[in-house]
Amino acid sequence: MSNVDTILDEARSHLKRLEPHELHQLKDALIVDIRPVHNRLAEGEIENSVVVERIVLEWRLDPVGDWRLPGFTADTTVVVVCNEGWASSLAARDLQRIGLANATDLVGGYRGWRAAGLPIREGGSQAVV
Structure with a gap:
């Protein structure tokens, strides 16, 4: 097993990962898309998701930070989305x-x-918060 696989397994051991239909049924989750703009433009985005570049993710989602997004608390279910579910595990x-x-x-x-x-949402957006 590679070092990355070990780190990924450790990260996932602390997550209650969601299948697509489980996430679709959640009503109050904050869905955060960390994919690069070229992927979002080519493939679209999940409806009601918020785009936050990975490079600023912790600053925008720190529940007590000065740069945080409005409308969520430390108790909010935050679901991170990447292309295929690998980088999102580490981000979560x-x-x-x-x-x-x-x-x-x-x-x-x-x-x-x-x-x-x-x-x-077809086509995605370039809007990043």
């Missing part, structure tokens, strides 16, 4: 470390969501 682990106990990620990522036929 990092969000737990800054105080978001309910941070997790989407099994299969955006592509798993889309393959399940769930609602998307």
Whole structure:
């Protein structure tokens, strides 16, 4: 097993990862898309998701930080989405470390969501918060 696999397994051991249909049924989750702009423009985005570049994720989601997004608390379920569900596991682990106990990620990522036929915004956006 590679070092990355070991780190990924450790991160996932602390997450209650969600399948696409489970996430679709959640009503109060904050869905955070960390995918690069070129992926979002080419493939679309999950409806009602918020785009936050990975490079600023912790600053924008620190529940007590000066740069945090409005409208969520430390108790909010935050679901991180990447392309296929790998980088999002590491990002969700990092969000737990800054105080978001309910941070997790989407099994299969955006592509798993889309393959399940769930609602998307075509074309994506370049808007980043």
